[in-house]
Amino acid sequence: MTTIDEDHTRPEGVDDLTVEALGNISEALEAIEIARGHLYTFHRLSGTADFTLGKGVDQLREAGHTELADRFERELVGRNVLEGRWTFQIMEEYDDGYYATFKELDRLAREQLVAGKRHLYEAELKEARRTAGRGGHEAAPDAED
Known part of the structure; x- marks a missing residue:
């Protein structure tokens, strides 16, 4: 079996499972990377919403709706999205906790089991599905096979 490159070749003695x-x-x-991206989207959209809300509240006040504008300002502008937290605090807690732990354990497992190599399953899947010698099916960018 041809392989993509040494970085994607299964070390000797590593089993299929x-x-x-x-x-x-x-x-x-x-x-998890996609979920993290969605959390950052939530962070950005929440901040944008707060500033846009502030603009709307200022416009209500200018239009003479002072009591309603004051209520929005008191109860919603700059409010925590979760108890005690703005979105940046949620992101920091997620990044420093769950996300960091996941990344570390993934790295640790690869180091202990396959000499730190990444995407071995995908590399072997690519090799099994490609047509060797056919354009667009090369093992790697500069491979001749």
């Missing part, structure tokens, strides 16, 4: 397990952990980490 270990490669599959690491593939599933990698897939889970990809989902």
